[in-house]
Amino acid sequence: MKINSWQQQLNNRITSVKEICKLNGLAYDKNIDEPFSSMRMFVTPYYASLIEKADYSDPIFAMTVPSPEEAKSEQNSCDPLEEEKYMPVPGLIRRYPDRAVYTATLNCASRCRHCTRRWQIIKGACSDWRETLPAVLEYLKKEPKVEEIIISGGDPLILPDDEIIEIISSFKKQGVKTLRLGTRMPVTCPMRITDELCQKMKAFSPIWIQTHFNHPKEVTTEAKEALSKLADSGFPINNQTVLLKGVNDDADTLEKLFRLLVQNRVRPYYLFQCDKIPGTEHFWTPLETGLMIMKELRERLSGIAIPTFIVDRPALDGKVPLSYATAKSNEIVFTE
Ligand code: SF4
Known part of the structure; x- marks a missing residue:
């Protein structure tokens, strides 16, 4: 069956390694079937089709299929960035005076x-925008600083589409001056970026799009087409990459990714140190790894292809940029 529309992609999502192997004609080793995880696996047929090997050495497989390491993690539901503490109303995370994240x-x-x-996700927090948005808008009325x-x-x-537009227009009516929209759809379901959606969103420009490409294998023909539609509609596009051990923790992979993004009118914006989330320990890299990769990339890439390396810290510390060079007593000091 041809699965061309984004709705078909969502309706036919895959939930097991066996199905991934069947889809891609890969040998199925039942010993590698996904172990238990409190956050169950599902993946669009499109994104699953990028998997070339049914094991964790394949970057798309590693980002999709729960690792046995996940199940070992004892406290699968903690909030490492203390976002809950900074939620004045359900659905709104405000860690800074002038801006806030709305989980639609x-x-x-x-x-x-x-x-x-x-x-x-594991906690099953309220996630219906129709329930949370009215209180969020009420809160914003009293907080014009946001x-x-x-x-x-x-x-x-x-x-x-109509629900997205209702959310966007509600914030605009409320007087919100800058809107950003974070989405991984250009990566996992690029057919979601339709001409109709772009046309409807364009009426509310500018909207800054924040994508989440982690690996050059994700920048496919379909993804490029989705990015092109967004860029042609006038949306500025920034990308946030998460540094993941075994997936993209080397300069060659990231160089390729950032070059591809720039060629497709996407600005590599942040390279994030992976957050300390229980269940993701197997992805964590030492801070020095990120710093050394950034140093290497600085030598290989032009400034427009270089993201800022960021460690997101709990609460009000927020996003801390790290660099392999700093200054001490008016001298430049390099990380060894
Ligand atoms: S990283 Fe983004 S797209 Fe991926 S599961 Fe989390 S919220 Fe969804």
């Missing part, structure tokens, strides 16, 4: 094993 939904096209919001909203999730583009 906790649903996504595919589940990423490194997801920062897994604590909310000028910027990042519509996030989950993935807000999993919602139908």
